[in-house]
Amino acid sequence: MHIDLTGKIALVTGSNAGLGRQIAETLAASGAKVAINYLYGDPVEAVEAIRQAGGEAHAFKADATSPAELDQMVKEIEAHFGGTVDILVNNAGGMIKRVPNAEMDEEHYNKVMDVNFKSCVFACKAVAAGMIAKKAGKIINVASLAAHDGGGPGASIYAASKAAVWSYSKGLAKELAPHGINVNAISPGFIGQTAFHATFTADAARQATIAKIPLGREGAPQDVGRVTLFLASELADYLTGETIEINGGLFMR
Template sequence: MKIDLSNKVALVTGSGGGIGRAIAIELGGCGAKVVVHYLGNREGAEETANEIRKAGGEAAVVQADLTDLEQIERLVAEAEKAFGSGLDILVNNAGNMVERRSIENMTYELYKEIMDVNVLSTVFVTKAAIPGMKARGAGSIINMSSLAAHNGGGPGSGIYAASKGAVLTLTKSLAKELAPNGIRVNCVAPGFIEETKFHATFTSEEGKRASIAGIPLGRSGVPQDISGIVAYFASSYSSFITGETFEINGGNFMR
């Protein structure tokens, strides 16, 4: 099976490294013109774009804070201008746990920061992309949830888990809302994926060993385990799939 995304324009949020970078490179390798988004890691975003270009693809880089509504609108407008075409593919990958903290010690400020970076960003980047997709009569939106949405996450990650649960449920609602316009909305829920800033920041070596011990396939995932599924959801091979969540966790959680 060869996925062909030639002449498709894709925006991948948070693609300066980790899973987002792997997704952007995968989509570029399938022929998509990729808009690489970043918040603060411009060097990482440029590296992602250069990897796509070195492989013969096209890429543009755009910075934006996805907790700021004006910057979200600017991001999508610049993404649509980058290649002179509206978006065909949107990957809402940007997200963050921000900090591990128990509910007992949670503050409103931290709660809002976690929810904004994970939920508000997904809602309002999608909102900004909808008009262009509606005008084209087609589109594929892929949201990023987490295994934490199912099992509540590890210690101190309750609000993060709740935010990813919201993304999972939002995916189903959006799928129903946008189906009449030819726009499909699906979700990916990664389990324990190494080679990411997330686990480098929030997971101890002991925690990593414990996580891997609970995975039936006996290893952690890598970003490329996620990127192929995203490309599938972006392609015509999944043209009759919408509202679904694909679990990628080595068997750690089975539905």
Template sequence: MNTIDLTGKVALVTGSSSGIGRAVAIRLAASGAKVAVNYLKNAGDGEETVRTIRTAGGTAELFQADVSKLDQIGALVSAVEAAFGTGIDILVNNAGHLVQRCSNADMTEELYDTIMDVNLKSTVFVTKAALPGMKAKGGGAIVNLSSLAGHDGGGPGASVYAASKGAIVSYSKGLAKELAASGIRVNAVSPGFIGQTAFHATFTSEEGRKATVGRVPLGREGTPDDVAGAVLFLVSDLASYLTGETVEVNGGMFMR
């Protein structure tokens, strides 16, 4: 029987102090990976993620960085490689944010840049920074977090966010072709309505939540661990012949 063993692998999960990122970091560590936990503002939440991993016998270190800023991205990747003494094997570009709901009529250039930077720019340039070390190791796995919004345009005031997440899918396909010869696989995960996250606690009303869950064929909202399971599969050898794909984790709300 095949089992997932990531022993000896170094994984960087951006935006992993809470929610989906935290669940991914914990899952990877439970399978043996040494995990770099990244946070932007909430050090306490980041420390809790690291503490949870270590209590379970795993290995994790905490790193602060704004992954929408190029200088901080370079410093983050360098710090991770120095802390673990080797390049990154697994990169999960999880950091992202709706920022705020805003109609196109009210969209400003500043808000547009902020949304695109935290979602798409961060993914592109964290990947760029990690690639030299990954190529030096002869291969690796990258998973980029998209969203159901990237397929259906999202809810009210989310058009630019949806565009950034749709771009993640296209970027992942192009990058998969670019890096295949280097032994690096690139895939995306597209979550649907995932509860237990700050995203919906901030941007979704209880009425909206109930209405959305009512449209889910599997009859429930997803959990961060549902997404983490898909990420774990994609970075493992079980997915060794899978690249350029987008895995939909939405309980059947969207089927391709």
């Protein structure tokens, strides 16, 4: 069955690189008009890759941790594409750096919680009115395997922020279900080909983790993009409040 998102407007936060970019490209390949959100870096390459593949995309700069900037960005997206957001993927996030709890300070705590959790909450708030008005919408929040196992060394606050995303998704799913809106989360495990593990995971640790994965390989960004596409489509119309694990069997519930 071909998934057709023609006419749908999708916002993917933090999508000029990494998993967000792959998710944006996957949604665009199925016909969605994609809003590439970024704060740092140059979004031109991400936008042009979609356009050259025959898709439609436009870049919107906004700090996903700022409710005011999120609200303004959504207004700009609506004006540019001529409609309200149909699909929201809350991908913006990061570990920032590994910090043991004994060395934790309030600044680091706030940065991690803001980029991973606050951004998710207020992006959902920014698009909810438009979705409620048309009694339809798909929200996909990006959690992490760390939400279940606490993450690696120095990642306790990152893990906690992703666990908050997981729990929040369930509560929001109940709140928005009467309005025809589906809210789900994805929980990527060890996904290669991105800057995350290149930055935070030593090669020896990477190889040791891969050796534990039942499917025998690390994940690829495409693995995450395809599951996100499923949740954004009508195939997932009767699925809400769930978290889909994308980890090759490394963690099973």
